[in-house]
Amino acid sequence: MYQALKQRVLDANLKLPKYGLVTFTWGNVSEIDRELGVIAIKPSGVEYDVMTVDHIVVVDLAGNQLEGTLNPSSDTATHLELYKAFPNIGGVVHTHSRSATIWAQAGIDIPALGTTHADYFYGDIPCTRKLSQAEIREEYEKNTGLVIIEEFAQRKVDPKAVPSVIVSGHAPFSWGKDAIDAVHNAVVLEEISAMALATRSLNSGIKIQPELSDKHYLRKHGENAYYGQR
Amino acid sequence: MYQALKQRVLDANLKLPKYGLVTFTWGNVSEIDRELGVIAIKPSGVEYDVMTVDHIVVVDLAGNQLEGTLNPSSDTATHLELYKAFPNIGGVVHTHSRSATIWAQAGIDIPALGTTHADYFYGDIPCTRKLSQAEIREEYEKNTGLVIIEEFAQRKVDPKAVPSVIVSGHAPFSWGKDAIDAVHNAVVLEEISAMALATRSLNSGIKIQPELSDKHYLRKHGENAYYGQR
Amino acid sequence: MYQALKQRVLDANLKLPKYGLVTFTWGNVSEIDRELGVIAIKPSGVEYDVMTVDHIVVVDLAGNQLEGTLNPSSDTATHLELYKAFPNIGGVVHTHSRSATIWAQAGIDIPALGTTHADYFYGDIPCTRKLSQAEIREEYEKNTGLVIIEEFAQRKVDPKAVPSVIVSGHAPFSWGKDAIDAVHNAVVLEEISAMALATRSLNSGIKIQPELSDKHYLRKHGENAYYGQR
Amino acid sequence: MYQALKQRVLDANLKLPKYGLVTFTWGNVSEIDRELGVIAIKPSGVEYDVMTVDHIVVVDLAGNQLEGTLNPSSDTATHLELYKAFPNIGGVVHTHSRSATIWAQAGIDIPALGTTHADYFYGDIPCTRKLSQAEIREEYEKNTGLVIIEEFAQRKVDPKAVPSVIVSGHAPFSWGKDAIDAVHNAVVLEEISAMALATRSLNSGIKIQPELSDKHYLRKHGENAYYGQR
Numbered sequence: 001m002y003q004a005l006k007q008r009v010l011d012a013n014l015k016l017p018k019y020g021l022v023t024f025t026w027g028n029v030s031e032i033d034r035e036l037g038v039i040a041i042k043p044s045g046v047e048y049d050v051m052t053v054d055h056i057v058v059v060d061l062a063g064n065q066l067e068g069t070l071n072p073s074s075d076t077a078t079h080l081e082l083y084k085a086f087p088n089i090g091g092v093v094h095t096h097s098r099s100a101t102i103w104a105q106a107g108i109d110i111p112a113l114g115t116t117h118a119d120y121f122y123g124d125i126p127c128t129r130k131l132s133q134a135e136i137r138e139e140y141e142k143n144t145g146l147v148i149i150e151e152f153a154q155r156k157v158d159p160k161a162v163p164s165v166i167v168s169g170h171a172p173f174s175w176g177k178d179a180i181d182a183v184h185n186a187v188v189l190e191e192i193s194a195m196a197l198a199t200r201s202l203n204s205g206i207k208i209q210p211e212l213s214d215k216h217y218l219r220k221h222g223e224n225a226y227y228g229q230r
Numbered sequence: 231m232y233q234a235l236k237q238r239v240l241d242a243n244l245k246l247p248k249y250g251l252v253t254f255t256w257g258n259v260s261e262i263d264r265e266l267g268v269i270a271i272k273p274s275g276v277e278y279d280v281m282t283v284d285h286i287v288v289v290d291l292a293g294n295q296l297e298g299t300l301n302p303s304s305d306t307a308t309h310l311e312l313y314k315a316f317p318n319i320g321g322v323v324h325t326h327s328r329s330a331t332i333w334a335q336a337g338i339d340i341p342a343l344g345t346t347h348a349d350y351f352y353g354d355i356p357c358t359r360k361l362s363q364a365e366i367r368e369e370y371e372k373n374t375g376l377v378i379i380e381e382f383a384q385r386k387v388d389p390k391a392v393p394s395v396i397v398s399g400h401a402p403f404s405w406g407k408d409a410i411d412a413v414h415n416a417v418v419l420e421e422i423s424a425m426a427l428a429t430r431s432l433n434s435g436i437k438i439q440p441e442l443s444d445k446h447y448l449r450k451h452g453e454n455a456y457y458g459q460r
Numbered sequence: 461m462y463q464a465l466k467q468r469v470l471d472a473n474l475k476l477p478k479y480g481l482v483t484f485t486w487g488n489v490s491e492i493d494r495e496l497g498v499i500a501i502k503p504s505g506v507e508y509d510v511m512t513v514d515h516i517v518v519v520d521l522a523g524n525q526l527e528g529t530l531n532p533s534s535d536t537a538t539h540l541e542l543y544k545a546f547p548n549i550g551g552v553v554h555t556h557s558r559s560a561t562i563w564a565q566a567g568i569d570i571p572a573l574g575t576t577h578a579d580y581f582y583g584d585i586p587c588t589r590k591l592s593q594a595e596i597r598e599e600y601e602k603n604t605g606l607v608i609i610e611e612f613a614q615r616k617v618d619p620k621a622v623p624s625v626i627v628s629g630h631a632p633f634s635w636g637k638d639a640i641d642a643v644h645n646a647v648v649l650e651e652i653s654a655m656a657l658a659t660r661s662l663n664s665g666i667k668i669q670p671e672l673s674d675k676h677y678l679r680k681h682g683e684n685a686y687y688g689q690r
Numbered sequence: 691m692y693q694a695l696k697q698r699v700l701d702a703n704l705k706l707p708k709y710g711l712v713t714f715t716w717g718n719v720s721e722i723d724r725e726l727g728v729i730a731i732k733p734s735g736v737e738y739d740v741m742t743v744d745h746i747v748v749v750d751l752a753g754n755q756l757e758g759t760l761n762p763s764s765d766t767a768t769h770l771e772l773y774k775a776f777p778n779i780g781g782v783v784h785t786h787s788r789s790a791t792i793w794a795q796a797g798i799d800i801p802a803l804g805t806t807h808a809d810y811f812y813g814d815i816p817c818t819r820k821l822s823q824a825e826i827r828e829e830y831e832k833n834t835g836l837v838i839i840e841e842f843a844q845r846k847v848d849p850k851a852v853p854s855v856i857v858s859g860h861a862p863f864s865w866g867k868d869a870i871d872a873v874h875n876a877v878v879l880e881e882i883s884a885m886a887l888a889t890r891s892l893n894s895g896i897k898i899q900p901e902l903s904d905k906h907y908l909r910k911h912g913e914n915a916y917y918g919q920r
Contacts, residue, residue, distance in 0.1 A: 023651055024644070025688075026576075045688030074679065074687045096576045102655050105574035106663035114335035115400045116256075116326045136671045140679075169672050170575045184254070191253055195332050197658055198427055203336035211366045212399050219304065219370075227304045228255075228275030344795035345860045346716075346786045414714070421713055425792050428887055433796035441826045442859050449764065449830075457764045458715075458735030483881055484874070485918075486806075505918030534909065534917045556806045562885050565804035566893035596901045600909075629902050630805045657888055 002040060002067055005033050006056040009040040012179035016095060017048045019187050027095040028073035031179035032083050034090070037061055041079060043070035074141065081145025082175060086159045091179035093186045096171040099193035100186075103127065104166035110192065112208045113199045117192045118216035120185060122161035126151045130168045148173065161217070164189045232270060232297060235263050236286040239270040242409035246325060247278045249417050257325040258303035261409035262313050264320070267291055271309060273300035304371065311375025312405060316382075316389045321409035323416045326401040329423035333357065334396035340422065342438045343429045347422045348446035350415060352391035356381050360398045378403065391447070394419045462500060462527060465493050466516040469500040472639035476555060477508045479647050487555040488533035491639035492543050494550070497521055501539060503530035534601065541605025542635060546612075546619045551639035553646045556631040559653035560646075563587065564626035570652065572668045573659045577652045578676035580645060582621035586611045590628045608633065621677070624649045692730060692757055695723050696746040699730040702869035706785060707738045709877045717785040718763035721869035722773050724780070727751055731769060733760035764831065771835025772865060776842075776849045779865040781872035786861040789883035793817065794856035800882065802898045803889045807882045808906035810875060812851035816841050820858045838863065851907070854879045 012029040016022040025048070030041035043055045057068035063080055065072065073079075079092045103110045103125075110125040112118060128151045135143035148165050151157075163185045164174040174189055176182035199206060220227040242259040246252040255278070260271035273285045287298035293310055295302065303309075309322045333340045333355075340355040342348060358381045365373035378395050381387075393415045394404040404419055406412035429436060450457040472489040476482040485508070490501035503515045517528035523540055525532065533539075539552045563570045563585075570585040572578060588611045595603035608625050611617075623645045624634040634649055636642035659666060680687040702719040706712040715738070720731035733745045747758035753770055755762065763769075769782045793800045793815075800815040802808060818841045825833035838855050841847075853875045854864040864879055866872035889896060910917040 023647065043689070070689055071686075098651070098655055099658070101574060101576060102658040102662065105655060105659040105668075106666055108662060113399075114331060116331060130669055131672070133671045136669075136675045140675055169573075169668050187253060191328070195328055195335060197662065198329070198332040199335040201431065201661065202332065202338060202427065206336055208335075208399050209360055209366075211363045212361070215366050215370055226301075229273070229300055343859075344791060346791060417713060421788070425788060425795060428789070428792040429795040431891065432792065432798060432887065436796055438795075438859050439820055439826075441823045442821070445826050445830055456761075459733070459760055483877060503919070530919055531916075558881070558885055559888070561804060561806060562888040562892065565885060565889040565898075566896055568892060590899055591902070593901045596899075596905050600905055629803075629898050657892065661891065 002033070002036075002038060002058045003053070005031060005038070005040045006053050006058065006067075009042070009056050009179050010051065010053045012091065012093070012183050013042045013051065014048060015180070015183045016093075019183070021095045021097040021186060021190060022048070023096070027093070028075055029091065029093040029179050029183060030073075030076075030079045031091045038066060039076075039079065039083060041072050041076055043068065044073050046070065075144075077139070077141035078145040078148075078173065081142055081149060082173070085145075085149040086175065088160050088177075089163075089175040089182075090177045091182035092173065092175045093179070093182040094171065094173050095186055097186065097190040097193075099197060100164075100166060100172040100189050102197065103193055104171050105169060107168045110166065110189075110196055111200070112213055113196050113206060114208055115212060115216040116188075116195060118208060118213040119220055120188045121164065121192070122213065122217045122221075123157065125162060125164050125166060125189070126155060126157060127166045128168050144170070161221075232263070232266075232268060232288045233283070235261060235268070235270045236283050236288065236297075239272070239286050239409050240281065240283045242321065242323070242413050243272045243281065244278060245410070245413045246323075249413070251325045251327040251413075251416055251420060252278070253326070257323070258305055259321065259323045259409050259413060260303075260306075260309045261321045268296060269306075269309060269313060271302050271306055273298065274303050276300065305374075307369070307371035308375040308378075308403065311372055311379060312403070315375075315379040316405065318390050318407075319393075319405040319412075320407045321412035322403065322405045323409070323412040324401065324403050325416055325420075327416065327420040327423075329427060330394075330396060330402040330419050332427065333423055334401050335399060337398045340396065340419075340426055341430070342443055343426050343436060344438055345442060345446040346418075346425060348438060348443040349450055350418045351394065351422070352443065352447045352451075353387065355392060355394050355396060355419070356385060356387060357396045358398050374400070391451075462493070462496075462498060462518045463513070465491060465498070465500045466513050466518065466527075469502070469516050469639050470511065470513045472551065472553070472643050473502045473511065474508060475640070475643045476553075479643070481555045481557040481643075481646055481650060482508070483556070487553070488535055489551065489553040489639050489643060490533075490536075490539045491551045498526060499536075499539060499543060501532050501536055503528065504533050506530065535604075537599070537601035538605040538608075538633065541602055541609060542633070545605075545609040546635065548620050548637075549623075549635040549642075550637045551642035552633065552635045553639070553642040554631065554633050555646055555650075557646065557650040557653075559657060560624075560626060560632040560649050562657065563653055564631050565629060567628045570626065570649075570656055571660070572673055573656050573666060574668055575672060575676040576648075576655060578668060578673040579680055580648045581624065581652070582673065582677045582681075583617065585622060585624050585626060585649070586615060586617060587626045588628050604630070621681075692723070692726075692728060692748045693743070695721060695728070695730045696743050696748065696757075699732070699746050699869050700741065700743045702781065702783070702873050703732045703741065704738060705870070705873045706783075709873070711785045711787040711873075711876055711880060712738070713786070717783070718765055719781065719783040719869050719873060720763075720766075720769045721781045722779075728756060729766075729769060729773060731762050731766055733758065733762060734764050736760065765834075767829070767831035768835040768838075768863065771832055771839060772863070775835075775839040776865065778850050778867075779853075779872075780867045781869035782863065782865045783869070783872040783876045784861065784863050785876055787876065787880040787883075789887060790854075790856060790862040790879050792887065793883055794861050795859060797858045800856065800879075800886055801890070802903055803886050803896060804898055805902060805906040806878075806885060808898060808903040809910055810878045811854065811882070812903065812907045812911075813847065815852060815854050815856060815879070816845060816847060817856045818858050834860070851911075
């Protein structure tokens, strides 16, 4: 019943090792079918090189398992919160990709420093606040989602315009219109994270010009976008 | 009619992923046929692994599209300005290669620090000034070209002796006698940018000896060059 | 007689070049059969691409060679001490993997800075004290093991909860329930070492929240672990 | 007549791209036949992927070309000086490998910081003084060799115990008992150069314990060496 959705989610998960975003079984990608109200997601702890479409798990928005015999990713509750709070997103990915994780560990927003960033992200990429002891102790994965949502709400950041976040002390989450698009954004996030690290070591106070950020973001994503084929 | 030119431009574009200079569809290479007054260039937003010679777009120096059904690279206007202002160049390439982009984001010239640099570039590689708000708002890509040209004119730098530039807050452009030669210079630019980052972190005030720069540049490119086979 | 053990040790050794943990013949992996009281280990100075199961050397816990015509790894005495002192470990690996070695050379514990670390290591990864001149002069490899054991004892660190160490001025050792598991931990060690280097350069005082470390370590390794398939 | 020598030199040159030590045609390896008094060396500016044994050039110790129709490497005169001054070496290699070149550009000796270094190099790897304007202007490549030799003589460093040097503002040279051994040392040099960069950024004053350096160097290279198979 969910075969096409599961196949897309498998394909998107297999992009993670291809793009060098994961070590071992780290990382997970999901996609939502909003009409059916179901999410397909990677199983927990399965190696990428033996993963098949039958391993992909389907759950509903309350987290009930509808298909698949394996446990879903232990981060499933985070994905569910993001889908519920961000109605325009169709895919979510979590990795521990090296450079984005470095910024998350440092607890510092990834600053917008150039047009590579601006082509995909409209402004700095937020680092969440730390979770409280209570938030960590109970329903940790769900609370990780809630803290991300809180960060975007408080900063009035549109998750469509900034399709990634780093969770303090942890690692990044990215999203997109579907699973493959989420992975695409995760690849870009890793590249701009690496660039930002070295840029700041060369010039600690530098920021992108706001009008340059506007130009690059809007020529790709704005109403009058003229990048690519239309 | 432009088949050979288009094939060379396709081949040069396909070198970008081969040399690790690009992520996804980022980057673009063009070549000019000065007799015919036409430029062949990569289409905008097409994946490298499906790109064929039929995707390559041909435009004249005024930017009119002569061949190809896809939109040319959104950076075409920058290429055109460079071809018009620098009469000795035959190929242009734009990438967001990591280390060169880091220097561009930092807004700092890439300093000549050793013979690897001097073998290809005669002196520091300029970082342009920032574009003004007006230059960004209208004809941004054309103005990017004009700011590069202004930088070389004001510094009295010969674009043949320094076949690369970094645009402040953005990324590098390189050029050469043809498309493949431009890509060759882009590869070297990336390597020396990476070396310069770490060299300056070890020894912040270091510069190459001017006479060593002269020697290495001129033994390859001077009148009495003796490097390679002649 | 020890064919299966030797095959597992060969397989684990061949993972070292696969995961990019070694240059040339550097590095060695062993596994113990605690019932038989024997250890299989890589021979000294043999290239990975010609290594076969017949090259693997079997020794007893006193270091007497039981099988194999080649000399065992020159680090065999270190492995033996670790097996004798840490009764729960089944495999040991030594590499000079780049980032972990950098921390060893700097003589600084690898700090726990994020959940990637906490998923595998419960707290900082100790750097041993320097060996004395006498410890270096005689029975150096045995003393390397003894200094590791002393470090864990003095700090009251459980080698099962922190399955790696860095030896001051030298390089890392990792261990696990068998040879493959030890190599798995060595791969993670290298990744978190690289992340920690850059994290500290961004934010020199940062540490992981203790409750986040607890959560991630215990959701994978605690009594009520819920990560992966069970 | 020199077929076997030329084949060994070809094989050693082809290791340079394999080990990631070179970009394009950068780098060159030679080997000497001391009985015949001839040196085989890479031709100048030939791509590695089309290089055949017939491209390898043979010269005598005075630099006279005995075999081959192509020009020898432009660095041949440096190789000749090293062979004449260091009677125990049989192979020489020059690269612009990234991390070693960074130290050369910074003009700083590569410090001995750990056992990875000590396994191959007995003490710091010297950075030469700068060449004078006169030394650069005339017979530059020969003078590069002479400055290396001067550095080892003045510091009383045995070129067999420290089989590499970095030339100030330029790049490394390595040597060994034959061409392949020289390349082997160049690979190690690159690895320890990368490690030393990050080690010093973590702990700027650190040095290896002298007795640890002795132990590791001598257990591999001393009279009573016990590393590897004998």
